[in-house]
Amino acid sequence: MLHGYNPPHRYLPYLSWTEIVDLPDKENTVIVLPTGATEQHGPHLPCAVDTVISAGVVGHALARLPANIPAFAMAPITYGKSEEHLHFPGTITLSGETLLATMNEVSESVYRAGFRKLLFVNGHGGQPQVMEMCAREMRLRHGDFIVVPSFTWRVPHVAGKYLSDKEKRLAMHAGHAETALMLALAPDTVHMERAVVNYPPVFESPLLSPDGRPACAWSARDFGPSGIIGDPLPATVEQGHAILDSLAVSWAAAITELHHLQWAARPEPTWGRANHTGHVEHSSALA
Numbered sequence: 001m002l003h004g005y006n007p008p009h010r011y012l013p014y015l016s017w018t019e020i021v022d023l024p025d026k027e028n029t030v031i032v033l034p035t036g037a038t039e040q041h042g043p044h045l046p047c048a049v050d051t052v053i054s055a056g057v058v059g060h061a062l063a064r065l066p067a068n069i070p071a072f073a074m075a076p077i078t079y080g081k082s083e084e085h086l087h088f089p090g091t092i093t094l095s096g097e098t099l100l101a102t103m104n105e106v107s108e109s110v111y112r113a114g115f116r117k118l119l120f121v122n123g124h125g126g127q128p129q130v131m132e133m134c135a136r137e138m139r140l141r142h143g144d145f146i147v148v149p150s151f152t153w154r155v156p157h158v159a160g161k162y163l164s165d166k167e168k169r170l171a172m173h174a175g176h177a178e179t180a181l182m183l184a185l186a187p188d189t190v191h192m193e194r195a196v197v198n199y200p201p202v203f204e205s206p207l208l209s210p211d212g213r214p215a216c217a218w219s220a221r222d223f224g225p226s227g228i229i230g231d232p233l234p235a236t237v238e239q240g241h242a243i244l245d246s247l248a249v250s251w252a253a254a255i256t257e258l259h260h261l262q263w264a265a266r267p268e269p270t271w272g273r274a275n276h277t278g279h280v281e282h283s284s285a286l287a
């Protein structure tokens with residue numbers, strides 16, 4: 001069935017519409033949307049990496065969630081904005097405009113169903129800006145909608161204890177951390193015998209790039225023919241399970257926090273009235 005890594009009872013598409021109507025406390029139920037991509041990840045990993053990782057981490061987090069914390073995963077978004085990888089076959093990309101429209105319309109549907117807390121767990125480094133634009137748009141349309149545009153790796157995790165300093169500094173794609181996590185989540189799709197080391201050149205402007213990563217826009221083929229940007233060779237399945245566990249624990253805690261969070265609704269301005277599109281109508285008394 002479709003629920004993938006999620007416990008079936010926490011997979012929103014398995015509910016009927018009447019069951020969703022009857023859910024208690026929908027305002028504080030956390031809806032989690034794993035946001036992935038379908039794009040090349042070197043010769044050793046499948047194109048589904050960013051979707052597998054975001055959906056896998058969310059599923060493992062929901063499995064650890066106490067029963068009294070209401071939260072559901074949505075079906076992941078499997079196509080993202082992957083233009084920097086389009087020279088490699090297997091990459092399926094949406095434009096930024098299409099992804100933004102998709103995110104806005106999915107979010108609007110979540111709101112329409114009565115939910116007020118939406119968490120994006122995004123697995124692809126090429127699109128956080130789109131999620132942030134969507135979250136802000138939802139905030140302006142609906143003052144009582146809390147939308148958190150987050151990144152899979154933003155919460156505390158243990159990957160850092162396995163990575164070399166060079167990997168921490170320069171790896172960006174299909175490197176040690178992603179490969180280890182894939183060994184834990186989808187081992188049959190990983191082919192370590194095809195993995196190669198490929199680091200980008202250090203960007204030689206300390207002011208433009210304090211950490212040496214490219215400060216200019218890049219396309220994956222700028223760094224060579226493999227599509228890898230990092231060193232996947234030291235990755236092991238044991239590391240992958242440790243990283244996965246740490247991410248799942250942290251995301252379960254974050255979902256719990258979001259469930260309890262009572263963030264103040266937007267105050268009504270004293271000089272006017274905000275309508276549902278965020279535009280402010282001046283009251284005639286002040287005109």
Ligand SMILES: [Zn+2]
Pocket residue numbers: 041049050123124125173174178
């Ligand atoms: Zn990736």
